[in-house]
Amino acid sequence: MRSPLLGLPASVESIGLGVAASYGNPFTEQRDLLSGSAVVDLSHRGVVTVTGPDRLSWLDSLLSQDLRSLKPGDSTEALLLDPQGHIEHAMRIMDDGVTTWLLVDEDRSVSLVKWLDRMRFMKQVEVADASDAVATFGCFDSGSAFSALGAVALSPQGAALVWADPWNHVSAGGWQYADAAEHPAGEWNYREVLVARERMPELVLSMKGAETAPAGLIALDALRIAAWRPRIVTEGDATALPHETDWLRSAVHLNKGCYRGQETVAKVHNLGHPPRRLVFLTLDGSDAVLPEAGTPVFFGETEVGRITSSGRHFEEGAVALAIIKRSVAPDAELVVNVDAVEIAAAQIVIVPTDAGRVANVPRMPRLGKVTRPIA
Template sequence: MASPFLSLPGAVGEAVALHYGAPVQEQRALDEGNAAVDLSHRGIVTVGGADRLSWLNSMTSQHLLNLAPGESTETLLLDPNGRIEHAMRVVDDGETTWLLVDEGSAESLAAFLNRMRFALRVEVADVSQDFAAVLAFAGGTAVEALRELQPTVEWADPWAEVARGGAQYAHGAHAGASWSAIQFVFPSDRLAEVSRAVSPAGLMALDALEIRAWRPSRAADVDERAIPHEFDWLRSAVHLTKGCYRGQETVAKVHNLGHPPRRLVMLHLDGSEGELPVAGALVFREGEASDPDARPVGRITRAALHYEWGGIAFALLKRSVPGDVTLAVRAGADAADPAAPVEGVIAAAQEMIVPTDAGATRTIPKLKRL
């Protein structure tokens, strides 16, 4: 069923609107708290039952045992090697734990959780067809308008601060320190009412604000090799001393003794040509992007036009790339294919998120050899 937001004037998109005809103005309104984004294409999984929090706590990266009703957090489901499988925005209403997940994730997450129930008192349901989320930022009129509609539950993004038990790799002031995103969950049959109550902003606006705040996304930025350390996700989604869970050994080893193999950076893109790179576009050291035989040092995960900062992008780079090196991004529709002809090059300057020395927080004394 098409979202009622797609019926609003100027809406451009398929599952949800990418924009409503004025993406830059929508972005400013969203940032100021005066607009809301339709996230009805994303998934929602609920877990009921007396054992729900202890059960989820045993499998995922965040400490959930003492999660109070109405308290928001986020957690990751990792594979046995510590790679990210699911990112879950978590809030409990006292009877049910709500897991808000990215598009395409709810069905597989619910299937996994149902396989892990055993004899515990838990009930798992994929309610993505029955409920939908809408996002707004604090500080303006949108949050108040959405609360007046009495949502089923709301989730406040914890990205602005380092969670208890977490760790931050980024040095100095964090770009997400003022992040105030809130997701409101409504029954799907009330979306038309919600769409009339707030000014709309599209996904393009949210993308730009997330990149500027260094906020990673499971759907947009994570690939099959990704571990939490590469995105500085230990600050909000990982509790480093909670005990054993799937993938915990990798989390502990990389943080305490090793370094993440890749690191997320924000790129400031040269805007002289007015072009943004596509997701997957290859990143090179300055001066090498035009060479068809050059080896890339990373790839773009997503890019956007920020209303104040211009062209910006997330890139996953090899850890060995120094933080002060100027980079270049291959442009064009086939920029993710190393064998494709080079159509254009976009100069890019790094803004450090995960530093090259991230991890290795423990010093192990060397034993003298006999």
């Protein structure tokens, strides 16, 4: 369905999604998002609800994250894996004491609901697709945008439904492969707020003032890429393992009970290595063109991977995420070809070549979850 925010000045619609790709200046929109003064329309994404007294223990038995202890107001994320450990769904999760809310990308709610319904058996749970009634909006914390969304946020149990992205720290039970001294997600205070679709016109009116501005998908994606933050619709494919994108950091609890795909997760992490690895690329000479998702990445004449996401960052210039073979040396000089233009792609390692095989490796202490209520 087409978002009413497309009626705001200078909006440019993202083809096939019904929301804005930009509002005229993605660089300004990136700055506005980081300052907390802009809202990004994510109403094309899906929302799934799970109710019933068994909801958390049931989801815990199916998904990669520890959900039994999830308390009202907590935020987390989890993956649904196939029996071989490949990622089938990624969910941003919160609970309000009565309902567990699963936020999913694009049109994935239909297939997720269908799968979950088949797995209910005798459990006291009900699964529903709420995408037609509930919309998702993104912002960064501590600004006018967060307050504007709070004024119209869905609050079925008296507290606004706000998902706080756990990517800015290593979640309890998680593991970080990236060895960067300062992970770029350290200041990633990103939030997603649920709003009843019938209240979206109110949000449009509030955004016509001077305090809160709209931002498009292009701006948010460039910031996400710079934070090394994976998404299933971009970094995922039929054979994706969570280890390859460093998603053990926030979406997998390595010490919880059994779940689908757990054996593969444990084997790769403790005894093996992921076959591919995520890298961050800075693209030299790509002012005029950007490589699209799926563009091959080469080392010499050999194809070693593919671009998964690309964008123009207001400070770092043309950047991308790519999945490449684990064996590619960290100092290898990579290139991508776009419209017969050869673009140098300098890699910054996210998942190192020796990721995995951590059995008997001493574990460094990690901080637990940090959540903030909406103001």
